[in-house]
Amino acid sequence: MTANAKLSASSAARSLRFPAHPVAGLAGTSFKHEHLPAILANGKPKGFFEVHAENYMGAGGPPHRALEAIRRDNPVSLHGVCMSIGGPQPLDKVHLERFGSLVERYEPALVSEHLAWSTHETTYFNDLLPLPYTEATLARVCDHIDEVQERIGRPILLENPSTYVAFRESTMSETQFIRSIARRSGCGLLLDVNNVFVSATNHGFSALDYLADFPLSQVGEIHLAGHAEQADDEGERLLIDSHDGPVADAVWTLFEIVIGRCGPVPTLIEWDSKIPDWPILKAEAAAAQAILDRASAGASRDNSHAA
Incomplete structure (x- = not known):
């Protein structure tokens, strides 16, 4: 049995607390607590919601009550932002345990x-x-991923970074x-x-060119978001x-190209600051x-013609 098969079997062996809502082919949005009344008033939406794991590492309270209300009727994507998988030091065992518990x-x-790091010592x-x-770096990142996957009993999805500097010592491309x-x-x-x-x-x-060299067959989720434009020192x-505005036209174009190559992969609209009213975020997800x-x-159609 392969490592992935073992992880999947381990996950399937547990009795589920929530319905196993399908996520294939769906667009989703970041879940913001201020949108909860509007979401519930709309009935069960078509789509899924993503939450940042670190916002739910407390034992209970309003954040968990809100997430439980969403999770009963919708698939959820759990997105970690502080694991520091690319960092030079060992993973924080306490953080990993909290992540696994979620x-x-x-x-x-x-x-x-x-695919990043965000901690140095303490x-x-x-x-x-x-x-x-x-x-x-490759060996260290893979060791950290192995550790995370062993703890949670399933494979994770690793996100490509947005970068502003490059390292002279790099010996291979990002892809x-x-x-x-x-x-x-x-x-x-x-x-x-x-x-x-x-x-x-x-x-x-x-x-x-980047997308042409990216292993699209391994992609299990896509993110879309807005970006801001500035000028550097030169x-x-x-x-x-x-993540503070609508998806740019150029990014929508790239997204359509990607979907044309790899099919309808679950896609999330990220919007994490300057949060709009729910109808605006919902409309972005509807476009995706x-x-x-x-x-x-x-x-x-292609399958019916082939048949």
């Missing part, structure tokens, strides 16, 4: 973390920081590095299309992965759902 408590349809940073793409991680660890991938566009703009490479254009639905309809 997976067991809410039985999320999708579980993900970032200091936690508010940013997801980049790492050099070397064999030594080569990510492909090697997936092959060695058995993890899946979370493709953040906005991150691709942000990094491509900041570093001057082709987003289309006056050059600099994009920031800000329309693209996913067209891909599903096209696949059905």
Whole structure:
């Protein structure tokens, strides 16, 4: 039995607390507590919700009551932001245990973390920081992923970063590095299309070339988000992965290209600051759902013609 099969069997052996809502082919949104009354008033929406794991690591209280209300009728994606999988030091055992307990408590349809680091000794940073793409870093990242997957009893999805600096000591491209991680660890991938566009703009490479080299067959979830535009110290254009506005037209275009290649992968609209009213966020998800639905309809036509 493969490592992934063992993890899946371990997860399936537990009795479920919540309904196992399907997530395939659905668009979702970040879950914000202020939207809960509007969401519940609309009835059961088509889609899923993503939450940041670190917001639910307390034992109880209003955050958990709100998440339980959402989880009963909807699939949930649990997205970690502080595991520091790319960091040079060992994973925080307490943090990992809390993360694992959340997976067991809410039985999320999708579980993900970032290809980044955010801790140094006892200091936690508010940013997801980049790492050099070397064999030594690759081995450390894979060891950390193995540790997470062993604790939660299932594969995780690893998200590609948005970056603003590159390391001279890197010996492979980001796509080569990510492909090697997936092959060695058995993890899946979370493709953040906005991150691709942000990094491509900041570093001057082709987003289309990046996507052509990305292992799309390993992608289990897609993220879309807004970004902010600034200027660096030399006056050059600099994009920031800000999650504070609608998805840009260029990112929608890239998303349609990706979906055309890999099919209707579950897709999330991230919006984490300057939170709009629920109808605005819902409309962004509806736009993503329309693209996913067209891909599903096209696949059905192709299959019927082949038959």
